[in-house]
Amino acid sequence: MRPVFLLIAYLFSLIGYTQPALYNSGNLRIHDQGQLGFHTDLINNGIFDDNLGLVGFYGPGTLEVSGALNPVFFDVEIAADGGVVLSTSVGVRNNTNFISGNFLTNRAQPQLFYEFLRDAFYVGESDVSKVDGYATLSGQQNFTFPVGDSQFVRPLILNSEGENAFARCAYFFEDPNFPSTFSPFNTQIKPRTIEAVSTFEFWRLEGTVTSTVTLSWNARSNLTFIAEEVGNIVVMGWNKAAGQWLPLGNTAIGGDLTAGFVTSGPFVPDDFEIITFGSLAVAEELLTLDNYYVSPNGDGINDFLEIPELELSPNNRLEIYDRRGLKVFQMDNYQNEFTGISNVDNLVLNRNIGLPEGLYFYIISMDDLGLNFQGFLFLER
CATH class of the missing domain: 2.160.20 (Pectate Lyase C-like)
Known part of the structure; x- marks a missing residue:
């Protein structure tokens, strides 16, 4: 000594x-x-x-x-x-x-x-x-932040695709609508596929490496206020670019509504201001896509394929096929670009004059919501 x-x-x-x-x-x-x-x-x-x-x-x-x-x-x-x-x-x-x-x-x-x-x-x-x-890490790929508030430890498990040069995390037992150190995060600004977002607590996580997180809850989390079944719990994040809550997935889930855990899908933490719990609604009852009609004749009516529901999922993918199963169009993050012209390099004939009129079918992936749809569209010249 x-x-x-x-x-x-x-x-x-x-x-x-x-x-x-x-x-x-x-x-x-x-x-x-x-x-x-x-x-x-x-x-x-x-x-x-x-x-x-x-x-x-x-x-x-x-x-x-x-x-x-x-x-x-x-x-x-x-x-x-x-x-x-x-x-x-x-x-x-x-x-x-x-x-x-x-x-x-x-x-x-x-x-x-x-x-x-x-x-x-x-x-x-x-x-x-x-x-x-706030706790931080440097030079580590996977880590459990031992964070909490004055009453409880509320850890956040971070699993990253690569080493984090720096990551920072803190827990807040606060309503995200009225946070003490941030601007408000309105829990009503969310996709229609989300029933509710927690108004009791949230985590702030910063990092540049694509990662998944595991969050746990206890009785104080009051998840019975947002969900009727534990399987509907999902990790939610306030997306900086979109200015709204987006679901981050529930690739693993366990426990009950009193105590349990949920693991997100992969995301980049710095794309989101804060994260918390949300609950999934019954997607089939809230979101359906129609069959569509496209007539690109310049009259200003149905000149392009418009799918308003894709605004709910900025990370989406649209594929269009003809009746023989030949792909004639594909677009990531679709924003009304289809006007009857093929944009893929395949066996489409007379590409410059547009696709022939007739029946086509589409496949849509809404990655933000974890949803997939397919249906038909009719192209008329």
């Missing part, structure tokens, strides 16, 4: 005896097997990032880490019942041992966070010990 006592003595020599905090304005390092326990605040205005050994935060009250520079520790332990307020970010290279108390960050300042660096992990997370605010 001699190295610990020497380091503590050095710290006190930096601050004198009048400040209620440990103040670092120099260049400190905890060596291998070294241990440093904080029972008071840390003000870090010096270099304190090349550490091995253990740093612990202990005591019945609330502690604070502040200063101009972010400390980076190797192993961290928290047994501070009042929590540790992070007024500057803290990084950890190896293990975090959650015992009691939360690492607290201001959700209005997402630049403050508890960071899990490459290969960092944690143990012991629980309702009484977690990150209450």
Whole structure:
């Protein structure tokens, strides 16, 4: 224990005896097997990032880490019942041992966070010990964020297609219609295939790598307000470009409406402001596509194939086939481009004068909604 006592003595020599905090304005390092326990605040205005050994935060009250520079520790332990307020970010290279108390960050300042660096992990997370605010990761592909609020740990499991250079997550027990740190996310702006969006909680997730997430719920989530069956639960995200809630899928689901989990399909987190739970309506009752009539004769009536329902799914695909099964048209993200002219490189005859009139059939995939349709259209010259 001699190295610990020497380091503590050095710290006190930096601050004198009048400040209620440990103040670092120099260049400190905890060596291998070294241990440093904080029972008071840390003000870090010096270099304190090349550490091995253990740093612990202990005591019945609330502690604070502040200063101009972010400390980076190797192993961290928290047994501070009042929590540790992070007024500057803290990084950890190896293990975090959650015992009691939360690492607290201001959700209005997402630049403050508890960071899990490459290969960092944690143990012991629980309702009484977690990150209450923003947690981040760097250099990791798959990770479970140990986030929550003052009462519950509400983890978000991130599984990415590649390594994340940086990702950030926080949990909010708030109505997304009236969030404390964001502009409102109107839960009524949603596709017709969605029955409802949760008004009790949401997560903020940032990242640039295509990923899936797994969210869990408890009794406080009140999913009985939005769904009658657990199989209808789906992950929802507020899409930045579309300015509305879009379903992110439910590729795996388990539990009941009191406690369970749901896994999304793949998406890019940075395309969405926040994510939460939603419930699927009976799609067949709410959304159907007709058979269509197209007469591209320049009279301004039915000159192109218009499918208004595709506005509900910006990520869609339209394919048109003739009666022999020959594909004559295809378009991703269709926006009324079909005017009776083929756009595929196949055996279509007289391409320049347009397709012959007659009966065709279409196949439509609405990727945002997870729906597929097929039907007929009649082309008349």
